[in-house]
Amino acid sequence: MDIAVCVKRVPLVGSTFILNDDSMSIDTSRIGATLSPHEENAVEAAVRLIEAHGGSITLFSVGSAESLEQLREQLAIGADRAVLIETDGAEVDSQAAAAMLAQAINQDATSFDLILLGSESVDSGGYQTGIRISHALGLPVVTNVKGLSCEQGTATCERAVGTSREVYEVNLPAVITVLDGLNIPRYPSVPGRIKARKKPIDQVTITIPAPTSVRTSLRVPVSTSKGATNLGSGQEAAKALIDVFKQIGVMQ
Amino acid sequence: MSTLPAKAKVVVIGAGIVGNSVAYHLAKLGWTDIVQIDKGPLPNPGGSTGHASNFIFPVDHTKEMSELTLDSMRQYKEFGVFVESGGIEVARTPERMQEFHRRMQSARSFGIDHSSLLTPAEVKAIVPYIDESIILGGFQTTSAGVVDSLRMGTLMREDAMEKGALTVSSNTEVLDIVVEDDRIKSVVTDKGEIDCEYVVIATGCWGPKLAAMAGVSIPLTPAVHQMKDIGPVPMFLNAKSDIEYPVVRDMDTNMYERQHGTGLEIGSYAHRPILYKVEDIPSNAEAALSPTEFPFTQEDFDLQDEHALELMPDIVGDESIGEKYAINGLLSLVPDGMPILGEAPHVKGLWSASAVWVKEGPGVGRAIAEDMVLGVSEIDFHGEEYSRFQDFQLSHEYIQARCSEGFNKMYGIVHPSEQWESLRGVRVSPFYEREKALGAFFFEAGGMERPQWYQANAPLVEKFGDAVMPRTAEWESRWWSPIINAEHLQLRETCAIADLTAFVIFDVTGPKALDVVQKTVVRQMDVAPGKTIYTPVLAANGGFKADLTVMRLGKNHFRVVTGGAHGMADKKAFANNLPADGTAHISDLTSGMTTIGVWGPNARKVLESITSDDVSNEGFPFATCRLIEIGNIRVLASRISYVGELGWELYLPVETGLALWDKIWEAGQPHGLIAAGAGATVGTGRLEKSYRAYGNELETSYNMVEAGMVFPKVKDQDFVGKEAYVAHRSVEPITILCSLFIDDHTSSTGEKRFPLGWEPVVTRAGELLIDAKGRRSFANSAGSAPSLGKHVIMSYLPPEYAKVGQGLAIEYMGDRFPCTVAVVGSKPLFDPDNERVRS
DSSP, rough: OEEEEEEEEEEOOOOSOOOOOSSSBBTTTTTTEEEEEHHHHHHHHHHHHHHHOOOEEEEEEEEEEEGGGHHHHHHHHHHHHHHHHHHHOOOOOOOOOHHHHHHHHHHHSSSSEEEEESSSOTOOOOOHHHHHHHHHHTTTTTEEEEEEEETTTTEEEEEEEETEEEEEEEEESSSEEOTSSOOOOOOOOOOHHHTTTSOEEEEOOOOOOOOOOOOOOOOOOOOOOOOOOOOTTTTTHHHHHHHHHHHHSSSO | OOOOSSSEEEEOOOSSSSHHHHHHHHHHHHHHOEEEOOOOOSSSOOOOOGGOOOOOOOOOSSSSHHHHHHHHHHHHHHTTTTEOOOEEESSSSSHHHHHHHHHHHHHHHHOOOEEEEEEEEHHHSSSSOOOOOGEEEEEEEEEEEOHHHHHHHHHHHHHHTTTEEEEEEEEEEEEEEETTEEEEEEEEEEEEEEEEEEEEEEOGGHHHHHHHTTOOOOOEEEEEEEEEEEEOOOTTTOOOOOOOOOOOGGGGTTTTOOOOOTTTEEEEOOOOOOOOOOGGGGGHHHSOOTTTTOOOGGTTTTHHHHHHHHHHHHHTTTOOOEEEEOOOOEEEOTTTSSSSEOOOOOOOOOBESSSSOOOTTTHHHHHHHHHHSSSOOOOOOOGGGGGGOOOOGSSHHHHHHHHHHTTTTTTTTTTTTTOOOOOOSSSSOOOHHHHHTTEEEEETTEEEEEEEEEGGGGHHHHHHGGGGGOSSSSHHHHOOOOHHHHHHHHHHEEEEEEEEOEEEEEEEETHHHHHHHHHHHOOOOOTHHHHHHHEEOOTSSBBBEEEEEEEEETTTEEEEEOOTTTTHHHHHHTTTTTTTSSSSSEETTTTEEEEEESSSTTHHHHTTTTTTTOOTTTTSSBEEEEEETTTTTTEEEEEOOEEEEEEEEEEEGGGGHHHOOOOOOHHGGTTTEEEEOOOIIIIHHHHHHTOOOOOOSSSSTTTTTTOOOSSSSSOOOOOTTTHHHHHHHHOOSSEEEEEEEEEEOOOOOOOOOOOOOOOOEEEOOOOOOBOOOOOBBBSSSSEEGGGGGGGEEEEEEOOOTOTTOEEEEEEEEEEEEEEEEEEEEEEESSTTTOOOTTT
């Protein structure tokens, strides 16, 4: 089977966000970049499906040339090729990103059996790119999936609902967005890295559709966490610990 | 939670391995009022210690660094946080195998008795996961090991706290360091202000930021060291501890690999230099991992992946093994590659213990604490002194350029005379264009371009033939030319002009100038104006802090002339004794003055022809100085020589330097004057005169008696180190500085070899010579003595070996070369009665 996985480069933030002076973006000068955790699950799911069934994995991403770093990383995990829809790094809203990804998937030489995404990106959290892609491509979509298997043109998807699980069967091709817990993503190996350097990445240009929602500013919410509190050490800490246990209701 | 006291003797900033070691040793030496703060949490505040690979290879080509590392290992063992895993450096090239012979030399010279050379099969037997077919051999040090530097820090803090000497405050940010009248006054933090006498900056790569608060510079840059941890490795699954295999350094690829529990850690110094500014380091809260663990940049490691795969294919090539953790870890780089230790040159009480690695952290902590409390440390760290930097070395561009150049030399084969390539030709003497026209080969001296030899003198090589002692081996021909020895011989025959602009020159003036100079130097300075005096400067223990010349120019006016490389630290030695009331001061003339040396049998004839002043032996005796006029240029002339010849050092304003050079050059032609480079005027000339050099023969580990430099009388006035000096005079020395000749240069392959310095001096049978204090004998200096046709070694020898005619040997490049003691003490080998210099 041939699988497309959509991924997005996002800032790797610590416990404090620093905004640029214009409050329009996160200051990434001192931090790194990564993928959203759910997208790592999506790539891992694709790798496992290919290991089981054979086929290929193509990564799609909308972003600046810096996204090549994340694409290489996932090629090292086991994807076969990547398509970067290159932008100048400007913000692309979910609607526009979905349209661009749908177009790139559609115009790709490969006809994909399965399109995987994370349920949402960790930075903008719109939860809509996968759904919009499915709509644009006229495919069924299952979202927030925590269990996935594919047999004979059908994907079986599990979703967590409260303490129980919903199970869906969907005919392929389909779009599926996944959550963490679906699997434990593997780390890239050194041989994987070395192979990844030779895997093809196509850089394509697609006109960014006019935004329907426009960012006006970002605001860092006031953190209420006080971080760790040192309760002391040895026997004298015991009383403080008991007080905390009582406070949070695990002791009477 | 501890609260900050309002007052303390010392505030130690930083709770990495260095800050913890300093605090511990200060407490151990009896200070009771120590505050230690760190902006991060404990036990891992987020600095470089927290991500260090924590292994220690003790062998280093620098004596001080070897000693600091050995002392650190001893301390780690004392605290039970050292695992002796052993370490192996592997060679992929023949050049590296030769370097391993050098490492054997340094190991034996500096006290590491656990090193040996291995064949590829022997390496494989110890490290089964290596591909021995790609290596030529290994250099094993069985005493190498791995430490738990965070645990060590915790234990050290706890020890000091148990003594009641230390208050620790984590998550405490320094906002300002207040300096008043060039002295530390207080440290302002986000939890309050602490009045204190001393501040120690032990903050690793944050050093420049803290230093700036006190108005000074710590010239280091944060730089990336990449490492990744892959695992779990099937072969290591049953590992019972963190480290069970030796750490491997793949020297020719600038990499290392070590087992770490079930993982393999792969580190590199091979990637492009990735330097940061201290402002670029995020706070603990902003950082995704820790502030000094930047996101890994894989593209910089691509080649290293392949190198690791070549060396350890069974592990690195296993596709089931993933990269669990990979970082661009920050460490500190310094332009000359050495730590920055000691008191700041311009702020009393402000100390730096910066750019220090885990391997030498505890040793540095002890050395700094001893220097602070006792005024001298057992382990000499003259090459690492904070005060060594000149102003131009503090510029951002300089730091960036030299650190970039130095980074990839981390595991490099660095020749002892190797020159920097970046930012050359910036600090030049007034004679630079003339020197270039003469084909000068420039070395850097204290940051100045200084000719080492002149290609224009190549015909002299032919003239002197075999007397230039030609060399065929590549290693000792590198950064060397037979022209050096030819210039030397010509200087002794006629005369030479030398560019001495690299000197550091400063004046001590004011009503109390004499007191300052007396207090600083050993020799009597209450002499008539017009005297030039060569004198040592001692540390409190009677060891050498400097040697230099002082001219008394007036009642309240002294001029100090000293070498460029260490002159700034020498200046600080005087500054330490300045009175607080401003009745004496120091003014630095280094960049305002130039110095020309004119030496050789014909030097007087040259000078006579261009001055009407009396320069006869009676009119201008040895060791005197005065103003003379050469044409319309007024020159301070001093009759002194580091080459042991008749001659003068001429000091004059830099802008008139070129005119004087041209006058001397022209006047010298009928008298056979040549331009001579520092190879002869600083190197060979002094060796055959048995003149000692600071940093080689002279350092705080040796005293005046041992160096054979006892003066007949001890002056009545007090001076630093006097008590120790007097005590040393009353006992027999346990080691004595001697000069030796090499008897036979023929190596086992039949090639003539010439040691360059720091090699072990042993018995003919190869036994080490170790004195009663545990100090080993090695070549403090080695080089040509062309006028004697010999290669000379200066070495401290225990008294039973310090006898003229005693046969010994020097170990060099895997062979042992016989040598014989030629002189015990400081009597010159050449012109032993100093007739030339006084003629």
